[in-house]
Amino acid sequence: MSIPTHAEREVAVAVALDLRTFLRLRPRRDARVLVALPSIGVRLGWEAAPLRDLRAALPGDLEESKPPSLEQLDKLREFAGIAHGAPAAESLATLAFLYLYLAISAKYGEVPSMDIVVWSELPTGAGLGSSAAYSVCLAAALLTACGAIGCPLEEGKPTARWTEKELDLINRWAFQGERVIHGNPSGVDNAVGTWGGALQYQSGKITPLKRVPTLRILLTNTKVPRSTKILVAGVKDKLLKFPAIMNPVLDSIDAISHECECVLETMAVNPSLEHYPVLEELFDINQHHLNVIGVGHSSLDQLCQVTALHGLHSKLTGAGGGGCGITLLRPDTPSPVVEAAKRDLITCGFECWETSIGAPGAARVSTSSI
Amino acid sequence: MSIPTHAEREVAVAVALDLRTFLRLRPRRDARVLVALPSIGVRLGWEAAPLRDLRAALPGDLEESKPPSLEQLDKLREFAGIAHGAPAAESLATLAFLYLYLAISAKYGEVPSMDIVVWSELPTGAGLGSSAAYSVCLAAALLTACGAIGCPLEEGKPTARWTEKELDLINRWAFQGERVIHGNPSGVDNAVGTWGGALQYQSGKITPLKRVPTLRILLTNTKVPRSTKILVAGVKDKLLKFPAIMNPVLDSIDAISHECECVLETMAVNPSLEHYPVLEELFDINQHHLNVIGVGHSSLDQLCQVTALHGLHSKLTGAGGGGCGITLLRPDTPSPVVEAAKRDLITCGFECWETSIGAPGAARVSTSSI
Numbered sequence: 001m002s003i004p005t006h007a008e009r010e011v012a013v014a015v016a017l018d019l020r021t022f023l024r025l026r027p028r029r030d031a032r033v034l035v036a037l038p039s040i041g042v043r044l045g046w047e048a049a050p051l052r053d054l055r056a057a058l059p060g061d062l063e064e065s066k067p068p069s070l071e072q073l074d075k076l077r078e079f080a081g082i083a084h085g086a087p088a089a090e091s092l093a094t095l096a097f098l099y100l101y102l103a104i105s106a107k108y109g110e111v112p113s114m115d116i117v118v119w120s121e122l123p124t125g126a127g128l129g130s131s132a133a134y135s136v137c138l139a140a141a142l143l144t145a146c147g148a149i150g151c152p153l154e155e156g157k158p159t160a161r162w163t164e165k166e167l168d169l170i171n172r173w174a175f176q177g178e179r180v181i182h183g184n185p186s187g188v189d190n191a192v193g194t195w196g197g198a199l200q201y202q203s204g205k206i207t208p209l210k211r212v213p214t215l216r217i218l219l220t221n222t223k224v225p226r227s228t229k230i231l232v233a234g235v236k237d238k239l240l241k242f243p244a245i246m247n248p249v250l251d252s253i254d255a256i257s258h259e260c261e262c263v264l265e266t267m268a269v270n271p272s273l274e275h276y277p278v279l280e281e282l283f284d285i286n287q288h289h290l291n292v293i294g295v296g297h298s299s300l301d302q303l304c305q306v307t308a309l310h311g312l313h314s315k316l317t318g319a320g321g322g323g324c325g326i327t328l329l330r331p332d333t334p335s336p337v338v339e340a341a342k343r344d345l346i347t348c349g350f351e352c353w354e355t356s357i358g359a360p361g362a363a364r365v366s367t368s369s370i
Numbered sequence: 371m372s373i374p375t376h377a378e379r380e381v382a383v384a385v386a387l388d389l390r391t392f393l394r395l396r397p398r399r400d401a402r403v404l405v406a407l408p409s410i411g412v413r414l415g416w417e418a419a420p421l422r423d424l425r426a427a428l429p430g431d432l433e434e435s436k437p438p439s440l441e442q443l444d445k446l447r448e449f450a451g452i453a454h455g456a457p458a459a460e461s462l463a464t465l466a467f468l469y470l471y472l473a474i475s476a477k478y479g480e481v482p483s484m485d486i487v488v489w490s491e492l493p494t495g496a497g498l499g500s501s502a503a504y505s506v507c508l509a510a511a512l513l514t515a516c517g518a519i520g521c522p523l524e525e526g527k528p529t530a531r532w533t534e535k536e537l538d539l540i541n542r543w544a545f546q547g548e549r550v551i552h553g554n555p556s557g558v559d560n561a562v563g564t565w566g567g568a569l570q571y572q573s574g575k576i577t578p579l580k581r582v583p584t585l586r587i588l589l590t591n592t593k594v595p596r597s598t599k600i601l602v603a604g605v606k607d608k609l610l611k612f613p614a615i616m617n618p619v620l621d622s623i624d625a626i627s628h629e630c631e632c633v634l635e636t637m638a639v640n641p642s643l644e645h646y647p648v649l650e651e652l653f654d655i656n657q658h659h660l661n662v663i664g665v666g667h668s669s670l671d672q673l674c675q676v677t678a679l680h681g682l683h684s685k686l687t688g689a690g691g692g693g694c695g696i697t698l699l700r701p702d703t704p705s706p707v708v709e710a711a712k713r714d715l716i717t718c719g720f721e722c723w724e725t726s727i728g729a730p731g732a733a734r735v736s737t738s739s740i
Binding site: 301308 | 612615618621622625629654658671678
């Protein structure tokens with residue numbers, strides 16, 4: 001998933017990446033719940049009975065409309081034996097699972113004993129919304145397991161989509177998972193993970209775009225670590241220091257998001273090549289603006305320069321300040337050009353995937369097609 | 371001289387470079403006028419009598435308030451034997467001299483026979499206002515020679531400045547020289563050449579800044595040729611194509627100019643080091659914006675990257691699209707850092723001068739101090 005910018009007043013367009021996260025759920029005959037997250041080296045296992053006791057002992061409500069309370073999270077942390085200073089990814093993944101497992105079973109009825117494995121094509125901790133993808137998978141699986149949502153796979157079809165109403169429920173519970181992991185998330189990542197395609201985020205309101213084309217991209221991880229909190233504080237500082245200079249830049253970023261939406265909706269109907277130079281120009285302008293507001297990084301500049309040498313246009317994605325960038329590929333960009341760009345990016349020490357954006361959201365997949 | 375940007379509605383700050391243009395005038399005993407411009411390989415010479423005949427034969431007025439007419443310029447071209455397709459710098463320098471010589475002698479009385487040599491530390495044709503510096507020198511010299519302005523050098527003092535009123539006259543005639551050379555110049559370059567320091571240009575109005583500090587800079591010529599006309603057309607195209615995106619960028623550039631003026635005026639009073647990070651940030655933001663409006667160039671990006679590796683901040687100057695960039699140096703930037711940056715810039719194929727901005731304008735200099 002990808003969100004161009006982070007200042008709160010702005011319009012942002014978030015698009016679904018086609019790097020997928022998979023969850024496999026298998027019922028067990030014994031009264032146990034096992035969870036394996038191989039990409040972060042986590043294996044969890046509990047008896048069903050103490051989980052039921054824990055649910056009964058949790059203070060307050062476990063509703064999808066209420067943020068998880070600190071007391072609830074402390075209790076879960078204690079139950080799971082999470083020490084202070086334990087690796088964040090492991091602890092947060094465990095807490096999110098426990099919270100969703102208990103809250104969903106409390107509301108919709110017992111979740112059967114099961115084996116869960118979650119793995120992902122997304123790198124974790126790169127600002128690409130891997131935690132949201134995990135939360136969407138958990139919510140969809142647990143809601144399906146306890147019968148709150150349906151979605152039977154039809155004979156011979158490899159995938160099935162849930163109804164709008166069911167997706168809405170998945171999204172609301174996935175948001176709870178994100179709240180456990182991030183405290184105060186925007187909800188954009190879980191929404192784009194649930195619905196796929198692209199959506200507009202403005203002043204807390206999330207609106208899916210009607211029609212979205214699938215666009216070829218290179219996704220590049222500079223592997224430079226960044227702190228979203230520090231970046232956002234930096235943007236606010238710049239706004240306070242130079243309001244007359246920075247506010248117009250935010251206006252211009254808003255206008256880029258609107259223009260981008262228009263172009264994407266037009267391309268979904270008329271996928272002519274003529275739209276690509278416009279998108280490329282918007283990429284370039286946006287990347288300059290993101291540098292101006294202070295969420296750039298020399299590694300991202302390098303990414304842009306390297307791809308520019310191959311005639312390709314890139315911009316940072318996610319929080320910025322390191323992390324990932326995306327490079328737009330045209331439908332007719334020759335494969336040797338893409339390969340040469342990838343080679344040069346890898347030479348910089350970056351990781352690189354050829355994928356697409358505007359991909360579909362949560363779906364049930366037959367195990368034979370994974 | 372240096373002007374950050376070119377879109378007409380914008381506020382720009384122009385500052386005087388301390389790369390000086392010199393004119394030496396020596397009276398002759400024979401009735402001849404000789405002009406040598408060694409930097410562009412020009413040597414001109416005329417008898418005074420045919421110049422007088424030419425003046426009488428020129429159609430229309432030769433007033434400093436009226437732009438030179440096409441008929442007048444054609445007549446001068448014919449007299450000087452300038453063929454179509456002759457090198458532009460030579461032809462335009464010749465025409466500007468003839469026009470100013472004839473117009474000033476027509477208005478203020480005979481200019482004596484003389485030898486004139488003009489040479490410059492400024493590169494020509496690099497968008498640094500070398501033509502304006504030439505026009506200012508010619509206007510000051512010719513007005514002095516015919517007695518229209520004074521400015522005696524005091525014993526023992528190496529330089530003398532003209533009065534405000536005299537500088538105004540020099541500037542108005544220098545503008546005529548610029549009109550001969552450029553057709554429809556803004557008048558900023560001759561103004562900053564005449565008055566020195568820095569000035570604000572907004573909607574055709576030129577206002578000198580009250581107090582200006584002298585700032586150390588590196589001036590770098592990428593030697594990439596550019597066409598101001600094509601660049602300005604490109605900026606206009608972008609404005610028409612993406613008004614909601616581009617207009618705020620112009621607003622932000624305006625705000626940068628205003629902020630820059632404030633910082634410069636503050637620094638003139640309180641030259642504390644704390645102002646430098648602010649100027650550096652303004653340089654960076656402005657450079658991004660100039661790229662967004664389409665007057666950047668990969669050579670200028672390279673210039674910025676190379677100096678950034680030495681912790682220095684650069685931006686394009688002049689028209690952009692190639693041409694020159696300036697790099698801000700702090701008073702305490704160590705000499706080895708500057709030398710290393712210069713070396714790297716020269717390795718890129720660029721030319722590089724260490725100089726300063728906020729320098730004084732037109733002055734009379736004793737020949738012993740040149």
